[in-house]
Amino acid sequence: MPQHRTEVMDLADGKLDPAAALAFVSDPKFGGITMFVGRVRDLNHGRHVTGISYDMFVPLALNGFAEIAARAEADFGGKLKLYIGHAKGRLGIGDLAMVVAAGTPHRDEAFRACRQVVEAVKHTSPIWKQEHYIDGDSVWSEGCSLCEHTPADAEAGHSHTHTHGQSHAHGSLP
Amino acid sequence: MPQHRTEVMDLADGKLDPAAALAFVSDPKFGGITMFVGRVRDLNHGRHVTGISYDMFVPLALNGFAEIAARAEADFGGKLKLYIGHAKGRLGIGDLAMVVAAGTPHRDEAFRACRQVVEAVKHTSPIWKQEHYIDGDSVWSEGCSLCEHTPADAEAGHSHTHTHGQSHAHGSLP
Amino acid sequence: MKVELSLFGAFRQYQPSAQLTLELADGACVADLRDAVDAHGKAHWPAFQSALLARSAFASDTRVLRDGEVLPTDGKMAVLPPVSGG
């Protein structure tokens, strides 16, 4: 049985399903499951958002999800099931952008594995967010540069202590 | 609209519902939801478990859940919705013992709030677990003494750095 | 005063009914109740362990009471062995 499942859900085809994620990471050996759900919210940096479009380089993103999962499996001794899903396309307020679930024997590993994977996906996946505002304007969000490290490096090195320093200069770009 | 919902689910009446927990903590203002699900697992300390009976002092437990929620709401500036649910009665392998969900504007608070509440519920709620083994034996689990602190104290003081020291002498009791 | 004590967790194995009625002096405090339970356990419960009682708390329906606190006048109390929820 596979220990992880990764998924890119084009909004044209369906929605991310937290119940299916929970079911996938459930196991008779596991006592703890932690799940993170990222939703589109109505306000960002004080601007009223009407929706978000997610652009994604799908093959590389799926490759990265698999690397992130393999790293987590190694870090948590293989006693781990993981689900990583991210939406693609135009989302409205409240739509699910991202679902990550981790099942492990005990709760501490479940919390840590889920957080580690969420941070790695956010900081290293080739995914771009364009926010649409109520005034009709649209802006591509500032983000984390992939120049200084590969996804695997970032995940291994500093996913928990990410400080948005020099290599992630969140600057003045639109 | 209430910012938290607490629930004791007697297995005779129904099951804990993670989807309802997610829905309750969802809000257009919130971008992050973290949920923890505790399930009965098939092996504990090397013994094959067939089920767990949860005994609970319900009015005090619900009172404690409300205090835990109020503390979290204060700690996270009120921008928080919480669901706290715990099962009561006899559960089989894979049944849900506990569901905690936290919705917040950003993911870091969601992870921290969920973890804080899970630890507080585990360490301070008047709930007792009796494990049933495949050989027919049943044992009440060792746990955390409530002598040295009230639930509110424990939650405020050391829910994250809980070391199972003197006041939680996990000793040799059956 | 009559104290109606509800038993939880491992105390259920001493007394499956999970209820114990004890007679204490009016104005008794939690420490007095603790002593009375210890005496009752030693007299009536073959498997009783004082060490479990020593690590147990006492509570009303709404909160844990410390050893020096006076029992509520309605006499309704619960004994809470170390907890193990979740």
Added chain:
Amino acid sequence: MKVELSLFGAFRQYQPSAQLTLELADGACVADLRDAVDAHGKAHWPAFQSALLARSAFASDTRVLRDGEVLPTDGKMAVLPPVSGG
């Protein structure tokens, strides 16, 4: 060699088709491609910002390539501005 570059994120606003074909010398490396994109942007994209390109990575379908690495012979590449998923 012909390089077919896929554009993502903020680069889509420079070129809505999200595809750009560039001619580079055989054996060119990522740094050469980066220079070619910079020259193309300055010549053809009025809103182009070199600072965005400087913070962007280049990748094949399977991995991010560093500036010194030689381009794959199939010439299929993508330019990845700073990421903002989740």
